[in-house]
Amino acid sequence: xxxxxxxxxxxxxxxxxxxxxxxxxxxxxxxxxxxxxxxxxxxxxxxxxxxxxxxxxxxxxxxxxxxxxxxxxxxxxxxxxxxxxxxxxxxxxxxxxxxxxxxxxxxxxxxxxxxxxxxxxxxxxxxxxxxxxxxxxxxxxxxxxxxxxxxxxxxxxxxxxxxxxxxxxxxxxxxxxxxxxxxxxxxxxxxxxxxxxxxxxxxxxxxxxxxxxxxxxxxxxxxxxxxxxxxxxxxxxxxxxxxxxxxxxxxxxxxxxxxxxxxxxxxxxxxxxxxxxxxxxxxxxxxxxxxxxxxxxxxxxxxxxxxxxxxxxxxxxxxxxxxxxxxxxxxxxxxxxxxxxxxxxxxxxxxx
Amino acid sequence: xxxxxxxxxxxxxxxxxxxxxxxxxxxxxxxxxxxxxxxxxxxxxxxxxxxxxxxxxxxxxxxxxxxxxxxxxxxxxxxxxxxxxxxxxxxxxxxxxxxxxxxxxxxxxxxxxxxxxxxxxxxxxxxxxxxxxxxxxxxxxxxxxxxxxxxxxxxxxxxxxxxxxxxxxxxxxxxxxxxxxxxxxxxxxxxxxxxxxxxxxxxxxxxxxxxxxxxxxxxxxxxxxxxxxxxxxxxxxxxxxxxxxxxxxxxxxxxxxxxxxxxxxxxxxxxxxxxxxxxxxxxxxxxxxxxxxxxxxxxxxxxxxxxxxxxxxxxxxxxxxxxxxxxxxxxxxxxxxxxxxxxxxxxxxxxxxxxxxxxxxxxxxxxxxx
Numbered sequence: 001x002x003x004x005x006x007x008x009x010x011x012x013x014x015x016x017x018x019x020x021x022x023x024x025x026x027x028x029x030x031x032x033x034x035x036x037x038x039x040x041x042x043x044x045x046x047x048x049x050x051x052x053x054x055x056x057x058x059x060x061x062x063x064x065x066x067x068x069x070x071x072x073x074x075x076x077x078x079x080x081x082x083x084x085x086x087x088x089x090x091x092x093x094x095x096x097x098x099x100x101x102x103x104x105x106x107x108x109x110x111x112x113x114x115x116x117x118x119x120x121x122x123x124x125x126x127x128x129x130x131x132x133x134x135x136x137x138x139x140x141x142x143x144x145x146x147x148x149x150x151x152x153x154x155x156x157x158x159x160x161x162x163x164x165x166x167x168x169x170x171x172x173x174x175x176x177x178x179x180x181x182x183x184x185x186x187x188x189x190x191x192x193x194x195x196x197x198x199x200x201x202x203x204x205x206x207x208x209x210x211x212x213x214x215x216x217x218x219x220x221x222x223x224x225x226x227x228x229x230x231x232x233x234x235x236x237x238x239x240x241x242x243x244x245x246x247x248x249x250x251x252x253x254x255x256x257x258x259x260x261x262x263x264x265x266x267x268x269x270x271x272x273x274x275x276x277x278x279x280x281x282x283x284x285x286x287x288x289x290x291x292x293x294x295x296x297x298x299x300x301x302x303x304x305x306x307x308x309x310x311x312x313x314x315x316x317x318x319x320x321x322x323x324x325x326x327x328x329x330x331x332x333x334x335x336x337x338x339x340x341x342x343x344x345x346x347x348x349x350x351x352x
Numbered sequence: 353x354x355x356x357x358x359x360x361x362x363x364x365x366x367x368x369x370x371x372x373x374x375x376x377x378x379x380x381x382x383x384x385x386x387x388x389x390x391x392x393x394x395x396x397x398x399x400x401x402x403x404x405x406x407x408x409x410x411x412x413x414x415x416x417x418x419x420x421x422x423x424x425x426x427x428x429x430x431x432x433x434x435x436x437x438x439x440x441x442x443x444x445x446x447x448x449x450x451x452x453x454x455x456x457x458x459x460x461x462x463x464x465x466x467x468x469x470x471x472x473x474x475x476x477x478x479x480x481x482x483x484x485x486x487x488x489x490x491x492x493x494x495x496x497x498x499x500x501x502x503x504x505x506x507x508x509x510x511x512x513x514x515x516x517x518x519x520x521x522x523x524x525x526x527x528x529x530x531x532x533x534x535x536x537x538x539x540x541x542x543x544x545x546x547x548x549x550x551x552x553x554x555x556x557x558x559x560x561x562x563x564x565x566x567x568x569x570x571x572x573x574x575x576x577x578x579x580x581x582x583x584x585x586x587x588x589x590x591x592x593x594x595x596x597x598x599x600x601x602x603x604x605x606x607x608x609x610x611x612x613x614x615x616x617x618x619x620x621x622x623x624x625x626x627x628x629x630x631x632x633x634x635x636x637x638x639x640x641x642x643x644x645x646x647x648x649x650x651x652x653x654x655x656x657x658x659x660x661x662x663x664x665x666x667x668x669x670x671x672x673x674x675x676x677x678x679x680x681x682x683x684x685x686x687x688x689x690x691x692x693x694x695x696x697x698x699x700x701x702x703x704x705x706x707x708x709x710x711x712x713x714x715x716x717x718x719x720x721x722x
Contacts, residue, residue, distance in 0.1 A: 017403060017404065018403050018404050018405040018406075018541070018542050019400060019403035019405055019406050019661065078664065080660075080663050080664075081663070081669075083656065083659075083660070083669070083673075084626060085624045085625055085626040085627060085630065086624060086656075087413075087611055087615070087616070087622070087623070087624045088615065088616060088622055089409060089412060089543075089611075089615060090409065090657070090660070091622075093405065093406075093409060093657075093660070094660065097664075111521055111522040111523055112523070112621065112622045114520070114521060114523065115616075115622070133521075133522050134521045134522060134523075135521055136520055136521040136523075176508060177522070177524065177621060178513075178519060178522050178523075178524060179522040207504050207505055207507075207508040208504075208508060208524070208621050209442070209504070209621065209623065209625035209626075210504060210625070
């Protein structure tokens with residue numbers, strides 16, 4: 001009873017204005033910030049996935065592209081983080097707020113935004129929306145920015161199989177979700193195509209809905225220790241911030257680690273261990289954010305599936321570690337595999 | 353009798369009121385230390401509560417909090433700590449979504465069937481802990497935490513594409529539920545209120561009735577207060593433990609339904625986790641009382657939803673999380689303090705009454721002696 005009363009009391013007063021009506025902004029206001037004369041938006045609206053800014057990985061990559069685009073096109077922007085345990089309704093609210101305030105494009109970082117973008121994009125046909133890692137939303141004003149992680153991971157597998165001395169390599173996945181399984185599938189195929197005698201140890205840190213596997217370095221450290229004990233001497237991680245723990249453990253044993261998403265050899269937070277970061281599978285989320293923003297500024301917004309694959313430079317294998325460049329046989333094998341994937345002689349599986 | 357009740361209401365309200373004041377004061381200190389205005393975040397959040405769309409979000413979230421918190425409260429009343437509400441809720445939501453996707457009965461059968469599936473799943477999962485406790489003496493705290501972890505793995509396995517899962521891009525779902533199992537929302541200016549808010553109302557009323565007005569409720573509270581005393585008066589304590597766990601689990605099972613049947617229509621990776629843990633704090637704050645939990649749920653949901661706006665004003669929305677944490681801490685301490693204080697007052701009063709009675713009888717004795 002009491003629930004009804006108080007709920008209805010709240011609901012009854014709900015005839016007031018909505019939060020977004022009160023701070024509706026106006027395209028004119030955004031105009032003075034816009035560098036381009038035709039662009040009338042207020043800037044980029046970036047909505048992060050769980051973990052948010054500072055994860056040294058996925059979200060930070062998006063942030064880098066957002067900063068670059070903001071500076072280059074002299075536009076504004078706002079980046080917002082989600083809360084733990086929120087539902088789609090909260091994501092809809094967040095995206096609606098961004099679109100209503102005049103941000104354009106509005107970007108959902110992570111496939112978890114797919115449903116919410118699908119709902120909100122219908123209400124704002126003039127705003128360009130984008131979801132990273134998703135291609136399921138079919139609206140004219142929505143771009144799905146997807147990456148071929150399996151192709152980059154294949155190259156990581158080739159490098160690992162060539163570099164291992166113990167004939168054992170490891171894969172550490174953050175959370176066991178289809179997206180991370182793409183990394184595993186590519187890596188395992190790359191290893192096996194290169195050297196059938198090399199064994200791959202696979203481990204996932206957590207199961208959904210527990211996403212600690214992307215954020216807790218101690219989990220990554222323990223998993224890496226286990227794989228090192230089992231004889232692995234090259235370990236590839238796809239575990240975001242948790243992967244830092246893996247890199248740390250691998251460096252302590254003076255074995256090889258393979259980084260992910262960003263070129264981790266160049267990351268300040270990992271400076272101490274960089275000599276042991278053989279290479280990184282780069283996923284250019286920042287570049288995708290940048291290209292999308294550019295397309296909006298130029299008045300020709302991207303729409304539909306935008307695939308960032310090996311050919312387009314959306315994924316790849318970094319070579320910033322001088323030690324990696326010295327291993328000419330590894331570099332050659334990777335270059336050969338890259339060419340084969342690009343011209344279609346090798347098709348990489350996206351499921352293990 | 354009536355006078356005594358007034359005292360009890362006063363004491364009951366003093367606990368949460370003190371906790372809230374302390375939490376607000378401490379949060380303001382945190383804000384001051386970090387060099388920010390200790391008042392503006394509150395005014396922003398209060399303003400948010402006047403917007404219709406935020407109100408809808410708050411009510412919808414509070415509906416789910418309420419159901420889960422009552423599930424926790426049923427256990428608390430029995431002196432059982434069901435930490436497994438979260439696992440029971442997730443497993444039940446997933447099972448219901450699966451059944452809903454594969455069965456398509458007419459609406460008037462489908463909806464009750466889905467609610468029943470959710471209740472049975474939740475009750476089954478909590479029942480395992482109940483049976484372990486009654487037959488083997490395993491602490492329900494330990495077993496329900498473990499069952500949470502097992503539920504996680506079980507859900508992950510069942511929702512794999514090779515089992516019952518349906519992939520939607522990079523998301524793992526259970527497939528879309530048949531439309532006969534969807535429950536339309538109550539359309540308002542600011543959005544849709546979950547239709548199953550009705551379920552929360554029914555549960556609230558039933559909880560109040562059963563606990564306060566039936567023999568079973570009395571036995572439950574009696575066993576919770578003192579198991580041996582209840583046993584002496586003929587209550588089968590073991591059966592009460594099992595029954596309480598089953599009810600708690602069944603309620604946990606329906607906590608996810610407002611969202612599942614009202615909006616998402618599938619169980620996927622974005623389905624909110626952690627509801628059962630939040631509910632523990634809410635049940636504590638609401639003093640396990642059907643009305644108290646309403647206010648606690650609304651307060652919690654308000655902190656969750658109104659704080660989002662802080663990000664656009666240069667504050668961190670985590671202020672609300674700090675506040676929620678402080679509330680839980682303060683609640684535990686203030687309840688104990690208020691309880692001790694109330695006990696003291698009661699003892700003093702009883703002492704005074706006895707002394708007065710003694711004086712009176714002494715006087716009358718003197719009169720009689722004269």
